[in-house]
Amino acid sequence: MPESLVSLRGLRKTFGEKTVLKQIDLEIAPQRGTVLVGPSSSGKSVLIKCLLGLLEPDGGDVQVEGRSLDDLSRAERERLDDRIGVVFQQNALFDSLPVWENVAFRLLNRGEVSRQEAREVAREKLGLFGLSSQVGERYPAELSGGMQKRVALARAFAMNPDILILDAPTDGLDPIMTRHTNSLIRRIVQEHQVTVFSIMTEMSSALEFYDDLAMLYDGRIIWNGSTEAARQASESHLRQLLEGRSEGPIGMAVHA
Numbered sequence: 001m002p003e004s005l006v007s008l009r010g011l012r013k014t015f016g017e018k019t020v021l022k023q024i025d026l027e028i029a030p031q032r033g034t035v036l037v038g039p040s041s042s043g044k045s046v047l048i049k050c051l052l053g054l055l056e057p058d059g060g061d062v063q064v065e066g067r068s069l070d071d072l073s074r075a076e077r078e079r080l081d082d083r084i085g086v087v088f089q090q091n092a093l094f095d096s097l098p099v100w101e102n103v104a105f106r107l108l109n110r111g112e113v114s115r116q117e118a119r120e121v122a123r124e125k126l127g128l129f130g131l132s133s134q135v136g137e138r139y140p141a142e143l144s145g146g147m148q149k150r151v152a153l154a155r156a157f158a159m160n161p162d163i164l165i166l167d168a169p170t171d172g173l174d175p176i177m178t179r180h181t182n183s184l185i186r187r188i189v190q191e192h193q194v195t196v197f198s199i200m201t202e203m204s205s206a207l208e209f210y211d212d213l214a215m216l217y218d219g220r221i222i223w224n225g226s227t228e229a230a231r232q233a234s235e236s237h238l239r240q241l242l243e244g245r246s247e248g249p250i251g252m253a254v255h256a
Contacts, residue, residue: 096139
């Protein structure tokens with residue numbers, strides 16, 4: 001088993017005159033849950049989009065199982081994509097498709113199962129997140145924000161991926177569903193040897209449900225280690241974030 005499944009090496013990303021990612025070095029271990037934390041607007045979602053190939057970095061490299069994404073053929077990239085389940089921060093559901101087709105979109109697009117088989121998979125995955133088969137017949141616009149988040153999670157699980165990339169997977173969920181979702185993600189890591197890389201904004205959940213933690217601040221990873229070590233870490237930025245204090249080295253971001 002490799003020490004790292006995904007490696008980010010010297011990753012840089014700039015938008016105009018603003019450099020969001022300055023020099024990102026991060027190793028994501030296989031079959032573990034790694035959580036990325038950081039203050040608002042620190043570039044966490046940009047990092048995930050670079051990892052997924054949705055944004056092209058201005059420098060550095062993304063490697064999966066020791067191979068650079070740039071070196072993969074189109075067929076190899078498609079096979080890799082099939083192994084990855086993703087939840088985007090804004091859910092990215094297709095408004096024109098009913099919920100069940102959103103969940104089963106990749107299954108249907110591959111054409112390897114019938115529509116009825118895909119519908120059954122969608123119902124099963126929706127059920128994991130407390131959504132009935134009736135919800136599957138509705139459209140995203142008919143659902144609350146929290147329900148849309150659960151649909152996005154069900155879609156991420158539809159292909160039984162071995163890598164899950166989650167951008168704020170529990171934002172907008174009530175406390176009960178938040179705990180249920182985090183527990184489900186944790187169970188999948190343990191029982192199915194899935195690798196999870198997730199952005200979290202709720203620090204107690206990050207410490208409880210994940211194995212490893214990395215903190216992004218000012219365009220760099222300033223702390224990286226196990227969540228057990230994070231509980232005792234003295235790094236001032238991390239301590240402020242974990243304790244939710246307004247006083248400390250992290251100030252409020254001011255945007256022009």
